[in-house]
């Protein structure tokens with residue numbers, strides 16, 4: 479048996495991809511970020527504190543992501559979240575309505 483929690487958050491942020499023909503110019507996205515966490519045994523009745531997830535994702539809200547990540551692709555934003563959120567098993571970041579990047583265990 480596993481416990482699973484899910485949280486979705488939307489943030490607005492700017493970025494540019496150094497050296498990229500189209501995305502090399504500063505622009506913005508409304509990113510939809512989905513996080514799944516899972517454990518076999520609860521700690522203090524929780525898989526993870528939802529506020530902790532929110533705090534980690536809020537670090538990127540209304541920021542220029544280049545100030546946080548050298549090559550701020552959705553994949554690398556996923557990696558930052560994957561490293562920081564406790565008990566995470568999947569993160570998916572929608573850069574537009576049509577494309578997302580994901581990391582899963």
Ligand SMILES: [Zn+2]
Nearest residue numbers: 493501505507
């Ligand atoms: Zn972009």
